[in-house]
Amino acid sequence: MEQSRALNEALKLLTGLDNDSTKRANIVEYVKEKGTIAVFAYGSLIWNPCEHVEHIIPNCLLNGYTKGFICQDFIYRGTKDFKGLTMGLKPCEKSFVKGYLLMASANKLIPFIEAFIKRETPISVDGTKMDIYTYDFLPVIMPGGKTIEWALTCVANSNSQFYLPMTLSIKQQAEIMSRAYGINGTNFQYLHNTLHTYRHLSLIDTFTVDMEELYATVLIYRQYLTKYERQWLESFEKLTTRDERELAIKLQRTNNVRMRKQNLFARICSIEPVVFPKYNRMVSV
Template sequence: MEHGNILDGVLKLLNGLNNDPIKRVNIIEYVQMRCAIAVFAYGSLIWNPFDCVKEIIPDCTLTGYTKGFFCQDFIYRGTRDSTGLTMGLKPCKNAFVKGYLLMSDADEIVSFIEAFIKRETPTDVNGIMDIYTYDFLPVLMPNGHTVEWALTCVVNCSSQFYINTVLSIEQQAEIIGRSYGINGTNFQYLHNTLNIYRTLALCDTFTEEMEQLYAAVLLYRQKLTKQDRHWLDMFDQLSTKIERQLAIQLRETKNIRQISRKLFSRMYSVEPTTIPKYQRMLSV
């Protein structure tokens, strides 16, 4: 009973579940039966998972949803003055999304959920970027038969940061091609996500558009001034949030000389994206 109350308290922190006690009860019962909980990952979580993940299961499928760059981002991959774009899911008949299942350990379920909340609830001094609402959805395992229910980030259509108009590929490319935030450039976010899809040959109803968008961003970046291209390339070499925050502050004050002296006096090496090897779970 006590553990159930703790789980309920943590689930209340998730937008969408906070005002749905029946769904929280169903989640708690499922978690207690399974002795674990899962998160469905489809964006940055597939190449940069949060803490307390025990196992990663690739090539899972969520049906009835499509993903896309539906949300503005002014923290992780954008700023207040130049918002970026981040992915979200929306219900869509006959669509499907490929991704990973991130599984918790039986002894770290609460810590796992807390780490998920911290990661997917972007916050800065001006408040919370409430771009997601959270649901508990059935995800098809790689064997094509077994279903695992998982916490999933879905677009919060009531958020002021939800983009309620359809942006063309070119419009998205312009935003992604120029935006940056404390986690790096918006283009890096797209590049790393698409790289995983290519490496594992994952293909869903958004993959073709993601390829087109990637090509459009490359074309857009070629049209930038040499100075802007150089700055964005160098920004992606920074290895910590502190360095990126300082670079953003200096750029906002147009202090290019200080940027060069304090941050870009040396080249940082970028570690290639690697996919950790986990034992594939074939049944639950």
């Protein structure tokens, strides 16, 4: 009873489940019966799972949804000054998504949920919540196609200010992802790691072709960055800790401000003074 109450309280922290007591009750009952809880992973969670995962099941299938880079990221793979793009799901009747199931047993239930929330709904230093996801409990088809496991799933939050209602073109996405970076690394690294995992495990869904094209286009865009920007991003990608990346971002922001001031000063100094014609003062009579 105590565990069920604790799970219900934890689920209240998830947007979409916070005001749906019926769905929370169904989840609690399902978990009580199964003795486990699952999260459907399709983005960075497949190559960098959250804490307290006890079992991973690859090659699972979610029908009726498609994924895409439809959420703006200003913490992990972007900043407030230049937002990156991160993956989200949206309903699409004839589409399907391949991914993992991340499982935790009853004794790890609450830490697992808390780690999942902290990971997928981060809060910036100024208190802004990156509410790019709403959470649902969806039926996921297990490998082999004969059984179903219900799982907590991140769906793009269409009410969030960071949701992109209009899908950007491949070129528009590539332009952003070739340059964006955040405390977890560059936006390109996010794309690279996700696609690499899908390739390695032969996970093919209705977004695979678009993701392959996007990756190829980002590689082209990175070649056309300025030498300074390209070298900075390459150096940034070699950093191994969040503290190092946060410091690098802070220094880069300071450097950008200084460069803007220098450019402004240079423009001001380059403006030639306006010479007004001299007129003889009229003498009143």
